[in-house]
Amino acid sequence: MxxxxxxxFNEEERIERCLVSLTKQDFPRNDYEIIVVDGGSKDKTREIAEKYADIVFIQTSLKVGGARNDGSLRARGEIIATTDADTILPPDWLSRIKHNFSDPDVVMLYGPVKPIEATIKKRIYLFFANCFAYLGYLTGTVLFTLGCNSAFRADPFKKAGMYRVSDAGDDLEVAHRMKRIGKVKFDRKLFVSFSMRRYDQFGALKSLYEWFYIVFHGGDAEKYQYTKREYR
Incomplete structure (x- = not known):
């Protein structure tokens, strides 16, 4: 499982395409469950999610990391995969995840992303981001994991404390804790389609600068535009 x-959170315009992509997996539907953890949406997000998901509920923990943790605690699977409501998953996403976890030493898996808004500029931008992620993995210096395309062996993930609740970088930080207890693997073919709408809204370079500053320096994250996104 x-x-x-x-x-x-307020994803009525995008969550359906994400959930539809999950229903079109080349993987038996009885072998996976879909859990949507909502931050108290004011639109029809939960109503749409209930058409496709096995479990839909309102989170009790704070921020995106807390929502992922709440969902993980309700999960029945031996493997927990995380993605975002504005992400589109390819048909082989779950089968690739299962194949990678056939190695008993793997405790965490992640992969690259490509833009949903497939302009030349965005393709180039994410090409270099993926190269950076792969180089970091090969050298063991930076595990550039993303919450939209990660998976964990459930028991080690929960024992490690799951996601840290923070304004940014929770999806990167958890990989370095998982690395202490097992193998963290990067699968270059485990692509998902990633929305860059927030980078368009705030500016890609500015968002990256603020993200790195928050992750590596901490401080008053509330003053940065990167964190000023509606979410519980």
Whole structure:
């Protein structure tokens, strides 16, 4: 069993395409569950999610990391996969995840992303981001994991404390804790389609600068535009 955990907040325009992509997996539907953890949406996000998901509920913990943790605690699967409500998953996403976890030493898996808004500029931008992620993995210096495309062996993930609740970088930080207890693997073919709408809204370079500053320096994250996104 694989449990797919999806945090959401006011995503009525995008969550359906995410959930539809999960229903079109080349993987038996009885072998995975879909869990949507909502941050108290004011639109029809939960109503749409209930058409496709096995479990839909309102989170009790704070922020996106907390939503992923709430979903993980409700999960029945031996593997917990996380993605975002505005992400689109390819048909082989779950089968690739299962294949990678056939190695008993793997405790965490992650992969690259490609843009949903497939302009030349965005393709180039994410090409270099993926190269950076792969180089970091090969050298063991930076595990550039993303919450929209990660999976965990459930028991080690829960024993490690799951996601840290923070304004940014929770999906990167958890990989370095998982690395202490087992193998963290990067699968270059485990692509998902990633929305860059927030980078368009705030500016890609500015968002990256603020993200790195928050992750590596901490401080008053509230003053940065990167964190000023509606979410519980």
């Amino acid at each position: 694989i449990s797919v955990v999806i945090p959401s």
